[in-house]
Amino acid sequence: MKILTGNDLGTGDVIWWAGDGWSRQVGDSVDVGDKGEELARSEEAALRVVGAYVIDATVTDEGVRPAHIKDRIRALGPTVRPDLTLKPNDADAGNWVI
Amino acid sequence: MYRYDSYDQSIVDARVEEFRDQVQRRLAGQLTEDQFKPLRLMNGLYLQLHAYMLRVAIPYGTLNARQMRKLGEIARKYDRGYGHFTTRTNLQYNWIKLADAPDILAELATVEMHAIQTSGNCIRNISSDQYAGVSADEVADPRPWAELLRQWSTFHPEFTYLPRKFKICVIASEEDRAAMKLHDIGLKLVSRDGQVGAEVYAGGGMGRTPMVAPLIRDFVPEDEIVPYLEACLRVYNRYGRRDNKYKARIKILVHELGVQEYKRQVEDEFAHMRELGLNPPVEELARIRLFFANPAYEQGLSEEIDRADPAFALWVDRQVAAHKQPGYAIVNISLKPRGGIPGDASAEQIELVADLAEQYSLDELRVTHAQNLVLPHVKKADLYAIWQKLDEAGLAEANLDLITDIIACPGLDYCSLANARSIPLAQKLSERFADTGRQKELGELKVKISGCINACGHHHAGHIGVLGVDRKGVENFQLSLGGSGAEDASVGQITGPGFSEDGVVEAIEKVTDLYLAQREEGERFLDTYRRIGMKPFKEAIYG
Numbered sequence: 001m002k003i004l005t006g007n008d009l010g011t012g013d014v015i016w017w018a019g020d021g022w023s024r025q026v027g028d029s030v031d032v033g034d035k036g037e038e039l040a041r042s043e044e045a046a047l048r049v050v051g052a053y054v055i056d057a058t059v060t061d062e063g064v065r066p067a068h069i070k071d072r073i074r075a076l077g078p079t080v081r082p083d084l085t086l087k088p089n090d091a092d093a094g095n096w097v098i
Numbered sequence: 099m100y101r102y103d104s105y106d107q108s109i110v111d112a113r114v115e116e117f118r119d120q121v122q123r124r125l126a127g128q129l130t131e132d133q134f135k136p137l138r139l140m141n142g143l144y145l146q147l148h149a150y151m152l153r154v155a156i157p158y159g160t161l162n163a164r165q166m167r168k169l170g171e172i173a174r175k176y177d178r179g180y181g182h183f184t185t186r187t188n189l190q191y192n193w194i195k196l197a198d199a200p201d202i203l204a205e206l207a208t209v210e211m212h213a214i215q216t217s218g219n220c221i222r223n224i225s226s227d228q229y230a231g232v233s234a235d236e237v238a239d240p241r242p243w244a245e246l247l248r249q250w251s252t253f254h255p256e257f258t259y260l261p262r263k264f265k266i267c268v269i270a271s272e273e274d275r276a277a278m279k280l281h282d283i284g285l286k287l288v289s290r291d292g293q294v295g296a297e298v299y300a301g302g303g304m305g306r307t308p309m310v311a312p313l314i315r316d317f318v319p320e321d322e323i324v325p326y327l328e329a330c331l332r333v334y335n336r337y338g339r340r341d342n343k344y345k346a347r348i349k350i351l352v353h354e355l356g357v358q359e360y361k362r363q364v365e366d367e368f369a370h371m372r373e374l375g376l377n378p379p380v381e382e383l384a385r386i387r388l389f390f391a392n393p394a395y396e397q398g399l400s401e402e403i404d405r406a407d408p409a410f411a412l413w414v415d416r417q418v419a420a421h422k423q424p425g426y427a428i429v430n431i432s433l434k435p436r437g438g439i440p441g442d443a444s445a446e447q448i449e450l451v452a453d454l455a456e457q458y459s460l461d462e463l464r465v466t467h468a469q470n471l472v473l474p475h476v477k478k479a480d481l482y483a484i485w486q487k488l489d490e491a492g493l494a495e496a497n498l499d500l501i502t503d504i505i506a507c508p509g510l511d512y513c514s515l516a517n518a519r520s521i522p523l524a525q526k527l528s529e530r531f532a533d534t535g536r537q538k539e540l541g542e543l544k545v546k547i548s549g550c551i552n553a554c555g556h557h558h559a560g561h562i563g564v565l566g567v568d569r570k571g572v573e574n575f576q577l578s579l580g581g582s583g584a585e586d587a588s589v590g591q592i593t594g595p596g597f598s599e600d601g602v603v604e605a606i607e608k609v610t611d612l613y614l615a616q617r618e619e620g621e622r623f624l625d626t627y628r629r630i631g632m633k634p635f636k637e638a639i640y641g
Contacts, residue, residue, distance in 0.1 A: 007145060007149070009196065010196050011149070011195050012145065012148070012193075012195060013148075013149060014148055014149075044131065050131050051131070051145055067571070068571055069510070069568075069571060069572070069573065070147070070514075073519075074147055074148065078192075078512055079511055079522065080439055080511050080519075080521045080525065081439075084178055084193075094522075
């Protein structure tokens with residue numbers, strides 16, 4: 001599947017296109033098919049996102065999984081600071097990115 | 099320390115207000131990201147993996163307590179309670195909101211700080227020796243020169259859009275603690291017939307094409323250093339490869355022209371500069387020098403250190419260096435705790451070091467390119483009290499220049515350019531080699547880790563260097579041996595095929611075992627490597 005990601009213009013937070021808006025959870029991502037580039041342009045123009053780009057991902061038992069490790073780290077947070085990730089209570093969350 | 103005059107303060111204040119307007123226009127949609135990006139980068143604001151990152155300049159790595167305290171306050175107020183000291187002696191905040199950036203810069207300006215020249219193709223923050231002004235072996239204090247060059251380079255209209263970024267370092271000792279020869283231009287202050295001047299090295303650097311800077315002039319009198327640098331920059335600005343980002347650094351120009359031809363062109367330009375009479379006014383250097391006069395050291399202090407506490411004695415032996423003034427010492431504070439993140443410091447730790455600098459170090463501290471901190475003026479009688487406070491805060495690791503004093507860039511945990519994570523590897527090595535006795539037995543051994551070929555982790559200059567690469571989406575680590583950023587500067591050589599994260603830890607274990615088996619009396623790891631060469635290490639690693 002193709003999913004769309006970028007950073008929130010104001011906060012810089014990593015965000016994922018969820019179909020009717022942006023989410024901070026990669027698991028909310030929807031397949032954008034071949035509409036990703038167009039969506040990116042319109043959402044950037046609307047000042048909701050910066051640096052938007054389309055990536056490959058798969059759906060696994062654990063949810064949506066970006067194809068590349070860089071985007072998996074973006075989805076989780078820094079693996080060396082579990083307390084600052086989106087799963088602060090899961091000390092092993094960093095293993096998901098590998 | 100230097101203090102801003104009204105010119106310094108007014109240009110920094112004006113820049114804050116200019117950026118505040120630019121941010122407002124970006125948030126209002128009046129500027130596109132393509133228009134805004136170069137403006138935010140000129141103010142040190144990057145968009146990284148998880149958020150905006152602000153890189154704050156720490157000129158020649160020097161801070162007073164008030165400035166350090168402000169860095170801690172900003173970490174707590176605007177970020178997530180910590181900052182990261184970098185190999186460029188700057189500080190990075192990882193979780194900045196765009197709308198907050200102008201307020202942060204305004205707060206920095208109140209303590210004579212900014213984020214100017216921490217990005218872009220300009221002359222970057224000037225670097226220097228963390229022992230400047232307190233080392234007994236220096237020819238002259240390099241800080242007035244670093245400050246003069248800061249002022250000269252700030253908003254220099256001719257050098258704001260160079261072919262690529264440009265890094266200058268000034269040292270004044272035989273021992274190079276600042277990786278001077280791995281800068282675009284390195285200056286080493288020397289004395290000839292009683293006159294101070296500089297050896298000039300040009301065309302060094304790391305990145306994808308590492309080079310040790312060759313000497314291009316063995317003596318430039320001190321009153322001609324700035325015009326000589328201007329000539330070096332002019333030749334580079336004119337002929338640097340603007341057509342290819344990867345060949346645009348001065349090291350490529352010097353290499354392609356050849357040292358002699360580059361030098362000839364610089365000398366021609368220098369002769370022209372002399373005719374123009376553009377030397378900086380002597381009075382300005384004299385004015386700057388006044389700020390760096392020796393502080394009011396106490397006389398007649400005791401040289402005794404009570405070493406009754408063994409943990410304290412261990413720390414003194416490793417972290418405390420000789421000061422030029424009797425009764426005083428230089429304290430190195432490790433930011434490499436066991437299993438920790440190299441260079442990271444919490445707001446509380448930053449504020450503690452600010453307090454220690456104020457109470458015990460004549461209101462001054464330094465940041466090193468090895469991502470540690472220094473209290474430069476400590477009475478020996480105060481060492482135990484300082485150690486106790488550092489120990490309580492987790493800052494009393496005794497590992498300066500040992501195998502766990504690892505340089506590591508932020509890597510793929512934070513950086514959008516990285517290909518692999520640097521920090522987890524540093525943490526594993528830190529745990530593997532944590533035993534104090536083993537570290538001491540290994541002696542000086544500098545491990546440096548970069549998460550991509552841009553080499554912010556200085557891996558080329560590591561006695562043991564590690565470069566993280568992306569192999570079909572999987573992190574892979576190349577090992578290199580024999581690099582040095584010191585006065586015996588050299589570029590490390592790759593051992594062979596790369597490793598997984600665990601694999602490179604095992605490989606480093608084999609490298610250190612072979613070193614211990616092969617070393618001769620008094621040899622550091624680097625000495626043994628240079629004597630026996632790569633072959634036995636490759637055999638040990640790859641069988």
